[in-house]
Amino acid sequence: MFDFKNFFNNLDKTMVQAKAWVLKQHFEGFPKYSDFELKHEQLPELSDGEVLVEAMFLSVDPYMWPFSRFRMQPGDVMIGTQVAKVIQSKNPEFPVGSHVVGQCGWRTHTVSDGTSLIRLLNDWPLNVSFSHALGAIGMPGLTALYGLEEVLAIKPGETLLVNAAAGAVGSVVGQLAKLKGCKVVGSAGSDAKVAYLKELGFDHVFNYKTVQSLEEALKQASPEGYDCYFDNVGGHFSSVALPQMKCFGRIAVCGGISTYNNKEPQTGPYPQLTMIMKQLHMEGFLVGRWEHKNQESLKRMLTWLQEGKLKCTEHVTTGFDNMPTAFMGLLHGENMGKAIIKV
Numbered sequence: 074m075f076d077f078k079n080f081f082n083n084l085d086k087t088m089v090q091a092k093a094w095v096l097k098q099h100f101e102g103f104p105k106y107s108d109f110e111l112k113h114e115q116l117p118e119l120s121d122g123e124v125l126v127e128a129m130f131l132s133v134d135p136y137m138w139p140f141s142r143f144r145m146q147p148g149d150v151m152i153g154t155q156v157a158k159v160i161q162s163k164n165p166e167f168p169v170g171s172h173v174v175g176q177c178g179w180r181t182h183t184v185s186d187g188t189s190l191i192r193l194l195n196d197w198p199l200n201v202s203f204s205h206a207l208g209a210i211g212m213p214g215l216t217a218l219y220g221l222e223e224v225l226a227i228k229p230g231e232t233l234l235v236n237a238a239a240g241a242v243g244s245v246v247g248q249l250a251k252l253k254g255c256k257v258v259g260s261a262g263s264d265a266k267v268a269y270l271k272e273l274g275f276d277h278v279f280n281y282k283t284v285q286s287l288e289e290a291l292k293q294a295s296p297e298g299y300d301c302y303f304d305n306v307g308g309h310f311s312s313v314a315l316p317q318m319k320c321f322g323r324i325a326v327c328g329g330i331s332t333y334n335n336k337e338p339q340t341g342p343y344p345q346l347t348m349i350m351k352q353l354h355m356e357g358f359l360v361g362r363w364e365h366k367n368q369e370s371l372k373r374m375l376t377w378l379q380e381g382k383l384k385c386t387e388h389v390t391t392g393f394d395n396m397p398t399a400f401m402g403l404l405h406g407e408n409m410g411k412a413i414i415k416v
């Protein structure tokens with residue numbers, strides 16, 4: 074006689090209840106709560122080679138806006154990276170209790186076959202939060218490092234301008250530039266962020282939302298202009314910053330967050346004449362271009378962190394159900410440092 078009671082009892086134990094945030098419809102302008110939908114799902118028992126990971130920390134990033142438009146369809150689970158713990162395993166490379174970082178999306182639990190999507194966080198220092206694998210010791214930190222070294226090739230004594238400077242990428246950009254012996258000018262959207270950046274050692278910082286004139290603020294910060302510009306914001310800010318570049322200046326186009334929420338494309342002064350007259354070099358980049366360097370680069374970043382040369386600040390939102398809130402908060406500039414969700 075088949076023991077249905079035992080079967081269903083065991084079935085519940087092996088089938089994990091997971092939650093996932095899906096994109097209900099594409100964002101039109103600034104994201105709204107109604108653009109997201111929380112789904113519940115039962116995950117199947119593991120097959121050989123698979124692991125079940127449970128999210129500990131999840132990242133919200135600006136790229137999720139543009140990437141959702143180009144990489145996702147309504148109904149897809151929101152893209153994103155998380156730090157997770159292996160809670161069930163049929164893959165000897167990922168023992169239960171190990172920690173991973175992976176592009177699992179906005180999910181509480183994920184079944185993975187252990188391929189490229191997840192990476193073991195082996196030998197992670199006990200005194201360093203795993204969450205930093207989503208920030209300074211992860212994709213944003215690498216973005217800062219590669220933008221400075223590979224794109225700008227910044228040299229000691231040069232003057233760097235960085236906007237969104239109190240954020241995950243910008244705050245690392247400024248600190249690394251200081252380590253490289255540069256003068257660093259940063260902009261951010263609150264007085265608290267300005268104070269934080271001055272504590273980090275930025276030479277000059279201003280609140281772009283409250284200055285009388287952005288042009289004057291840039292001139293006062295560096296009357297002789299800028300050798301390098303690490304652009305996270307684009308739009309009007311960059312239109313004003315470009316004419317203040319020194320001749321042969323270099324611009325790393327990292328992001329354009331001032332434009333992501335626009336329903337209509339922004340138009341502004343065209344850069345060509347300024348670029349010709351000042352013989353500027355402007356280069357867009359994606360952090361994945363140097364993936365082959367990530368292992369050595371992450372070791373360098375971790376060393377600077379442990380030596381106290383790199384400070385990592387996080388803006389923590391608690392609760393998986395608050396992911397849309399954290400994401401929209403990021404786009405509103407509510408975060409100082411790396412925006413993460415602690416489950």
Ligand SMILES: NC(=O)C1=CN([C@@H]2O[C@H](COP(=O)(O)OP(=O)(O)OC[C@H]3O[C@@H](n4cnc5c(N)ncnc54)[C@H](OP(=O)(O)O)[C@@H]3O)[C@@H](O)[C@H]2O)C=CC1
Nearest residue numbers: 135237240241242261262305328329330331358359360406
């Ligand atoms: N090219 C690449 O490979 C990568 C690019 N990026 C880009 O780098 C930039 C920074 O990313 P990240 O550090 O993760 O994010 P941040 O942690 O810096 O958070 C975003 C910040 O952008 C600022 N911001 C938001 N909306 C606007 C606006 N309308 N105008 C001006 N500033 C705004 C806010 O700070 P504030 O208080 O200053 O307004 C906000 O805190 C983004 O543009 C992102 O797309 C990130 C990773 C990889």
Ligand SMILES: CCCCC/C=C\CC(=O)/C=C/C=C/C=C\[C@@H](O)CCCC(=O)O
Nearest residue numbers: 135136139140143152154212327328329360
């Ligand atoms: C496809 C349009 C790209 C527009 C670029 C906009 C912003 C730049 C930016 O923020 C880039 C971020 C890059 C992140 C890279 C790696 C990952 O952690 C995200 C991977 C997402 C994916 O590939 O699915």
